[in-house]
Amino acid sequence: MSEDTSTQDTTTEETSGETAPASESERRRLQEIWAAGTEEPAWVTAATAEGAQLMLPRDQASPVEVAEEGGTLVNDDRLYELEAAEEETTILNMGPQHPSTHGVLRLQLELEGEIVRRVKPVIGYLHTGMEKTGETLTFLQGPTNVTRMDYLAPFHNELCFSLATEALLGIDLPPRALAIRVLMTELNRVSSHLTWVATQGMDLGAVSMMIYGIRERELLLAFFEKTTGLRMNHNYIRPGGVAADLPDGWQEDVAEIVEAIPKGLDDYHDLLTHNPIFLGRTEGVGVITAQECFAYGITGPPLRAAGVDWDLRKTQPYSGIEHYDFEVPLGQHGDVYNRYLVRMEEMRQSLRIAAQVAESMPDGDYRSEDLKVTPPPRKRIDESMEALIHHFKIFTEGFKVPAGEHYQAIEGPRGELGHYVVSVGDAKPWRLHCRTPSFAAIQALPTLMADQLIADSVAIIASIDPVLGDVDR
Amino acid sequence: MAEPPGFLTTTINSIANWARYQSSWGATFGLACCAIEMMHTGAAHNDLARFGMEVFRASPRQADLMIVAGRVSQKMAPVLRQVYDQMPEPKWVISMGACASTGGMFNNYALVQGVDQVVPVDVYVPGCPPGPQSLMHAILTLHEGIKSGEFVHV
Numbered sequence: 001m002s003e004d005t006s007t008q009d010t011t012t013e014e015t016s017g018e019t020a021p022a023s024e025s026e027r028r029r030l031q032e033i034w035a036a037g038t039e040e041p042a043w044v045t046a047a048t049a050e051g052a053q054l055m056l057p058r059d060q061a062s063p064v065e066v067a068e069e070g071g072t073l074v075n076d077d078r079l080y081e082l083e084a085a086e087e088e089t090t091i092l093n094m095g096p097q098h099p100s101t102h103g104v105l106r107l108q109l110e111l112e113g114e115i116v117r118r119v120k121p122v123i124g125y126l127h128t129g130m131e132k133t134g135e136t137l138t139f140l141q142g143p144t145n146v147t148r149m150d151y152l153a154p155f156h157n158e159l160c161f162s163l164a165t166e167a168l169l170g171i172d173l174p175p176r177a178l179a180i181r182v183l184m185t186e187l188n189r190v191s192s193h194l195t196w197v198a199t200q201g202m203d204l205g206a207v208s209m210m211i212y213g214i215r216e217r218e219l220l221l222a223f224f225e226k227t228t229g230l231r232m233n234h235n236y237i238r239p240g241g242v243a244a245d246l247p248d249g250w251q252e253d254v255a256e257i258v259e260a261i262p263k264g265l266d267d268y269h270d271l272l273t274h275n276p277i278f279l280g281r282t283e284g285v286g287v288i289t290a291q292e293c294f295a296y297g298i299t300g301p302p303l304r305a306a307g308v309d310w311d312l313r314k315t316q317p318y319s320g321i322e323h324y325d326f327e328v329p330l331g332q333h334g335d336v337y338n339r340y341l342v343r344m345e346e347m348r349q350s351l352r353i354a355a356q357v358a359e360s361m362p363d364g365d366y367r368s369e370d371l372k373v374t375p376p377p378r379k380r381i382d383e384s385m386e387a388l389i390h391h392f393k394i395f396t397e398g399f400k401v402p403a404g405e406h407y408q409a410i411e412g413p414r415g416e417l418g419h420y421v422v423s424v425g426d427a428k429p430w431r432l433h434c435r436t437p438s439f440a441a442i443q444a445l446p447t448l449m450a451d452q453l454i455a456d457s458v459a460i461i462a463s464i465d466p467v468l469g470d471v472d473r
Numbered sequence: 474m475a476e477p478p479g480f481l482t483t484t485i486n487s488i489a490n491w492a493r494y495q496s497s498w499g500a501t502f503g504l505a506c507c508a509i510e511m512m513h514t515g516a517a518h519n520d521l522a523r524f525g526m527e528v529f530r531a532s533p534r535q536a537d538l539m540i541v542a543g544r545v546s547q548k549m550a551p552v553l554r555q556v557y558d559q560m561p562e563p564k565w566v567i568s569m570g571a572c573a574s575t576g577g578m579f580n581n582y583a584l585v586q587g588v589d590q591v592v593p594v595d596v597y598v599p600g601c602p603p604g605p606q607s608l609m610h611a612i613l614t615l616h617e618g619i620k621s622g623e624f625v626h627v
Contacts, residue, residue: 129583
């Protein structure tokens with residue numbers, strides 16, 4: 001951690017206001033704050049409903065805050081007393097501009113020597129107002145919005161929104177559309193985990209993992225670009241099917257991906273799995289138990305690494321994924337190393353699903369035949385005035401969705417990704433709420449990081465694989 | 474009078490700009506989706522090292538170029554400005570992507586509608602997100618501007 005980006009913060013919450021400094025000592029204090037550059041303007045702390053965003057010293061913080069930040073709210077297995085005196089601890093600010101917090105996460109750490117005693121995550125630096133924006137877009141435009149939430153898993157967001165909308169509409173999809181959706185989401189899971197292995201490696205000093213992970217990911221992104229027109233943020237899976245059929249030669253592309261990436265994974269295993277430095281940095285680090293996962297709502301690989309067999313693809317299957325054969329890898333200890341193993345195996349399983357989809361891809365239409373939802377084919381627009389009007393109406397007014405509400409959850413790369421959509425019979429959602437896995441994972445950071453070395457904090461952050469677009473949205 | 478052989482005459486400015494454009498180090502300012510494409514630009518497949526640009530500095534004190542990669546929220550804007558202020562002169566800004574340039578598709582309460590409201594921008598990159606090729610083109614455009622002195626405001 002370089003000193004420039006992480007400035008120490010020892011000032012108290014007291015704000016001076018905008019008036020001129022009264023005395024020389026006050027002037028000096030203000031100069032120190034200015035040099036440290038950390039104090040928030042007075043209006044920021046005043047306007048935040050949650051109170052001050054700064055981590056308070058122990059004598060000023062409430063017992064609840066101390067317990068929350070110490071990670072002892074859920075499980076009292078390691079209640080501890082501060083060994084050093086209060087003055088000997090340091091409150092360190094980490095982020096929001098920090099290379100190893102995976103985006104714009106800001107953490108405040110109370111350090112006793114090199115041991116982290118309290119952690120306070122501060123989020124909202126990437127708040128984009130997407131749930132509100134979702135209310136101003138039609139159901140057909142909705143995926144353009146949600147795909148930018150978790151930008152490492154765009155297909156999953158689109159799929160979740162589309163499934164919720166289709167449940168409200170009550171339409172069924174042709175089998176080819178379902179199979180394309182499964183293919184794209186599972187390949188997306190691989191590309192997301194590849195980014196994770198790249199950053200996890202880099203955060204632990206294995207910089208070559210960054211090069212390798214992104215090398216393999218380029219293969220997938222090239223296929224996504226060929227299929228959808230964009231490398232990320234595709235808007236490909238839409239209510240009523242997918243935007244376009246798979247491109248010519250997709251079988252060869254998928255076959256190449258399914259063949260090439262496991263070779264890369266073998267390389268990663270050679271480099272990392274038995275590497276003594278990697279083991280030392282990950283084994284027994286950042287342990288979270290199943291009980292704590294339940295309490296914080298953590299799902300996905302961290303939950304499975306704690307030994308809980310819970311995968312929504314098995315328990316609440318969607319989009320016909322139950323027809324494919326795959327296994328759910330489980331860990332035992334819930335530490336960083338187990339999360340690493342679980343994700344590495346998940347990539348293989350996802351590629352296995354992709355191979356099965358490629359083998360058994362059904363023929364037929366890639367969109368629903370419900371004409372209320374599906375725009376007419378491009379060819380028909382040239383021939384028929386009615387088709388042109390129909391196309392125009394669907395893309396300007398949108399289609400009306402019956403009143404009702406639906407919560408749809410799918411297994412994203414980071415855990416349970418849920419979209420709750422309320423419709424009042426309009427062409428736009430009345431309310432869109434997203435249950436995002438990274439948000440739940442971030443709030444468990446105190447439990448994961450408290451009483452660990454500060455050097456391990458980056459390993460722990462990387463191991464829960466947070467995407468700040470997913471947290472703040 | 475003919476110049477003696479073995480000498481090269483130039484101005485201080487042009488030789489300084491020649492040095493500057495060949496070593497413009499980026500500050501990592503990855504915010505959202507574009508940051509992933511920025512990582513891809515720097516990695517082996519696209520290989521930003523071909524242009525002397527592979528060094529991304531975690532510390533703004535060692536950086537000349539800030540690539541604002543992603544959407545800037547109202548809460549992030551003061552941080553962005555502070556990082557910009559900490560960078561030594563001369564410095565440049567690339568606004569990467571639709572969100573950083575104009576707010577993109579998010580015309581709402583949460584986002585700064587264009588990072589040029591906060592810091593002066595030299596090159597805008599269109600796209601959502603711009604591919605690595607677009608970012609490289611922006612960087613090469615910036616290099617041309619630095620070399621010619623057009624973007625040097627010292």
